[in-house]
Amino acid sequence: MTAPASRPQSIHLRGHNGAQGPAALAAAQPHQVQFYSANAEIYGQGEKARALYQVEFGAVRVYRLMADGRRQISAFHVAGEVFGFESDGHHHFFAEAICGSAVRIYTLPVGADVSREILPLALAALVRAQEHLMVVGRQHACERVAAFLLDMMDRQGELPSIELAMSRADIGDYLGLTIETVSRVFSKFRAKGYIRLSGSRSVDILKPEALLDMCV
Amino acid sequence: MTAPASRPQSIHLRGHNGAQGPAALAAAQPHQVQFYSANAEIYGQGEKARALYQVEFGAVRVYRLMADGRRQISAFHVAGEVFGFESDGHHHFFAEAICGSAVRIYTLPVGADVSREILPLALAALVRAQEHLMVVGRQHACERVAAFLLDMMDRQGELPSIELAMSRADIGDYLGLTIETVSRVFSKFRAKGYIRLSGSRSVDILKPEALLDMCV
DNA sequence: CGAACCGTTGATGGCTGTCAATTTTGGTGG
DNA sequence: CCACCAAAATTGACAGCCATCAACGGTTCG
Structure with missing residues (x-):
């Protein structure tokens, strides 16, 4: 699990909430695929955010750290899923490859047409986060x-x-x-x-x- | 706290992440203000979603229930804040007035211009939800x-x-x-x-x- | 004045965190 | 292919935090 790109995991690309899939973000600018080996940082908390990310293969964790080292992973992302949404131009979280992974990077020409594509993805992520809150807050x-x-x-x-x-x-x-x-x-x-x-x-x-x- | 509209709470309208305030959603269709008394339901889980909501005064809780009655409130909303985002045309949560409250209801002409306005609000909500996950998941x-x-x-x-x-x-x-x-x-x-x-x-x-x- | 609700406080138990030791796994090199 | 090693995972003992159950005081409203 340490070797980069060692196991493509699942190439099954069904979007989890029916809202996101392997299709490219049509309105985004020309994009590139970047490879990350296990535990490589994709972006860090505080960095300027100017891209969206889509997992090609592998898996990604998005998390936050406290000063004493406590960590909360807010989401895992596998093939086909889009992540990296941020609210004020800066990343509030860390994103790392869990295993060797490929990530397609979409730079964003902040336009209305892009908003239309991104909004459903962001809303799906919001619902997922809120549902996960129930799991973490109220379940054994x-x-x-x-x-x-x-x-x-x-x-x-x-x-x-x-x-x-x-x-x-x-x-x-x-x-x-x-x-x-x-x-x-x-x-x-x-x-x-x-x-x-x-x-x-x-x-x-x-x-x-x-x-x-x-x-x- | 039970009488409707009894206490306007805070009319201070500063958006919490600088992303949302009292300003109207310009591109949304003509809207109305609806009053809710304490504990009145604003929308319910499973309902069709076709509007966004902005608190005029009062306070709102958004939550989810488990079959055995356990409840997880994912967010509170006070004056100026927008809520009611949903991902697939249906509400995944309940929203209730906590005390007597007024809520401005924006019906949505699902267009690109609206997306541009809504996206930052949705992203701010996403960041808030993920940050709250840290509180619930990892703090005493x-x-x-x-x-x-x-x-x-x-x-x-x-x-x-x-x-x-x-x-x-x-x-x-x-x-x-x-x-x-x-x-x-x-x-x-x-x-x-x-x-x-x-x-x-x-x-x-x-x-x-x-x-x-x-x-x- | 009584009922209902909300909030506080106390006693107790259980779930899960912490600390520790051991086993298994996965990777490397002989 | 096997031996060896570091990291990960498992298991056990124990403690602590928080949930549960319960009782009580205060406030509101009928």
Whole structure:
């Protein structure tokens, strides 16, 4: 998982909310594809923002840090998804490649036509963020992990077998849990027969209904 | 706090991220102002969305419910702020007046010109939601309440004296805490001399630096 | 004046964080 | 192909924070 571009993950390009897909942003200016190796920074908090990013393959984490090192990942992005929205010309977050990844970079000619294309993407991101708030704010550890696994399954074509690009630490920082708690929940799900693990990053969802029930 | 339109809260209209204010959405169609009494529903989850909303006075909560009644408030909105963004033509959340409130309703002629106006508002909302994720996912109870109080102070013109429109239950559901925990933290802050309470909804911020320090 | 609601405070338990040790995994080099 | 190593993941013990349950005071409204 350290070698750049080592595993294209999933090339399934279905937009998650039906709002975004692999199609190019027609009105954006000529763009380029940039490769990032694992843990490479795509942009940093405070940087000037003048582009949008679309994952070609690989996976990206977008996060924020506190002074003492606590981290909150606000979103993961996989192939086809667009990220990098910012509100005042500056990035408020960090974005890093999780594994070797390719990202298409759209520079923005801040025009009305672009707004029309971008708005639905931004709104979808907003809804996702707000829904994730419910997970982090009001659900127990098991429910959070269940929601995460189902979300990942959903994004990888609803196949019952998923490949996680991210570590337990990433998952924990996404769900507001520690690595230990994430690990314990994985073990618990395995013991109950809900999932099967082949290595730590490969998960078979054996009983999606059981996981779905946990989300209430 | 129950009588409609009883207390205009703050008419200070400074947009929080500098991105939204009291100015009308120029390109939107003729609009109307609607009054809502306390706890009145403005829109419900699943409803068709065809409007944006701007608070004239009062306060609004936007939230989501789980089947068992757990609630997560994703945002509060006060005078001048715009809410009601949705991604696929349907509302994914509930919106209610917290106290008697007036809301200006903009019906949307889905055009490019409108997108240009709305996009910055949507992006600001996105950043706020993602920042709130950090609070809920990674901060302790005291830090969450401190962040909340400072945010409220910020929105009411940075005056050290703030009027809370919302109950402890609302605050708890916003911060991912119980009413008891919220109440305990308020008491703790009062004991430490960080705040002073005049009634349960009126708060004087005596040591904003102390609260700021807690947010790390 | 009583009922209902809201907020506060106390006692207790459980979930999850913390600390620590061990095992597994994945990668490297012989 | 196997040995070795560092990093990641798992598991256990324990503590602490916060949720839960409960009781009580204050305020509002009928």
